[in-house]
Amino acid sequence: MEGKEEDVRLGANRFAEKQPLGTAAQSQDKDYIEPPSAPLFESGELCSWSFYRAGIAEFMATFLFLYITVLTVMGVAKSDSKCSTVGIQGIAWAFGGMIFALVYCTAGISGGHINPAVTFGLLLARKLSLTRAVFYMVMQCLGAICGAGVVKGFQKSQYEILGGGANFVAHGYTKGSGLGAEIVGTFVLVYTVFSATDAKRSARDSHVPILAPLPIGFAVFLVHLATIPITGTGINPARSLGAAIIFNKDRGWDDHWIFWVGPFIGAALAALYHQVVIRAIPFKK
Template sequence: MQIRAVVSEFLGTLLLVFFAVGSAVLGAEYIGTLGIALAFGFTLLALAYTLGPISGCHVNPAVTLGMLCARRIDVRTAVTYWVAQFLGGIVGAALLFLLAKQVPGLKTSGAFGSNGYDDRSAVGINLGGAFLAEVVLTFLLVFVVLGVTHRVAVTGFDGLPIGIALAVIHLVGIPLTGTSVNPARSLGPALFAGGAALSQLWLFIVAPLVGGVIAALVHRVTHPAGEERVIADQASAA
C-alpha cells in the first residue's frame, strides 16, 4: 500500500469535516438545510476527483467496510484507511473548533455539527428511528459508490452520482439525526461537543457500518462480479 493513499484518506476526511460540517457550525442560519446538504455533496464531489485516483476517496469507514465486504480491498488496507479516516475526522473537527472559537458568541458545546436523536433531533426521532434512518441513508451512499466504481479508484464521471447521493441523503437526514452516514465525520465533532453527543455517538458509528455491510451484500446480488467484468471489457472495446 502506498503511503500517499493513506495520507489522501486522512486529508480527505479532514477536509470533509472541516468544510462540510463547518457549513453547519458556521453558516447554518445563512445557508439553511439545502446549503448544508450541498456543502456535503460538493465537498465529496471535489474530493472524489482529486483523491479518487490515489486512494479511491473513501473518506468514510462505512464506505471502506463496504469495499472490504465487496472484496475490492484487503483487510490490511481497510484497517489502515480506518485509522487515517478517524484521525482525519478528529483533526478536521479540531481545526473547525479553533476557527469557531474566533467567532464571538458562537456556541461550540452541545451541538457543534454532531449527530443525535430524541431531544437532539430536529424532529425528535427516537433511538430506533435514528438507527433505521442511518442504516438506510448509509446503504444508499455505499450502494451508489459500489455501483459506479468497478475498481477501487473513482474515475471518469463516477464522482458526480456519489456527490449527488450525499447531498440528497443530507436533505432527508438533517432533520432526522443531523446525518452521519460516516463514523469518522461523527466522531470528530462529538469529541468537541461533549455531553449527550458523546453518549449517543455509538449509534452513529454502528448504524452506518451496518448500512455499509448491507449495501455490499445487496450489491453482490445486483452487480455480480462476472457481470462487472463483462461491462468493463465492453467499455474497453468501445
C-alpha cells in the same frame, strides 16, 4: 482528391482504441476479466510507499471534509433567520459538493473513500485488504478529528454553544428511527459507490469512471436532505467521531453508537446487494 479522401479515411480510424459511449458501447462485444479479490492480509503493503501515500490522502481528504462541512453547519446554526444563511439545503450541498470534489481529487491515489463505512463495504466485497482497510479507517478518523479541531480553534465559544456539528437523534424521534435513517442513508451511499465504480460498467461504458464522483456526491446531498432533521446525518463514522470528540459534551456522545452501527450495517447490506445483484448480471448478452 484521392489523397484527401485517404487522409479522411485514416483520420476517422486513427484512434481505433477509443470506444463509443452509452448504448453504442453496450452493443459491442468486449472481453471482460473479473478483477481478482484482494487478499485478506497483505503484509507487503506495509513496505510500499503507495500504501502510506494513500493513507495520507485519506487523512487530508477527511480533514478538509470536516473543515468545510462543520463550518457550514456552524454558519447556519448561529443565524437567527434561515433566509440569511444557506439553510439545510446549503448544508446538504456542502457535504455532497465536498464529497464530489474530494473523491475526484483522491480517487487515483486511495480510491477516495473518505468514510469508514465505505471502506468497510469495499472490504466485505474484497475490493481491498484488511490491512489497508484498517489503516484507512484510522487515518480517516484522525483527519476528521483534526478538521473539527481547526473549526473549534477558529470560534471556540460559538462552537461549544452551537453544538459543534455533532450528530444526535433529534427531539421527537426514537433511537430506532435514527438507526434506521443511518442504515438506509449509508446503503444509498455505498450502493452508489459500488454502482459508479463497477468494473463491468467501466468496461462497457467508458464514461462511467470519469463521472463516478458526481453520483457519489449527489447521493450524499440527497441523503442529507432527507435525514438532517432526524440525526443531523451521519452516514460517516469518522465525521461523527471527529465532531463528538472535539465538541466533548454529553450531547455529542448521546446515542453515538447509532452513528457507527447504522453506517456499518448499511454498508454491509450494500456489499451483499452488490455481490448478489450487480456482479450477478452477465456482461455479454
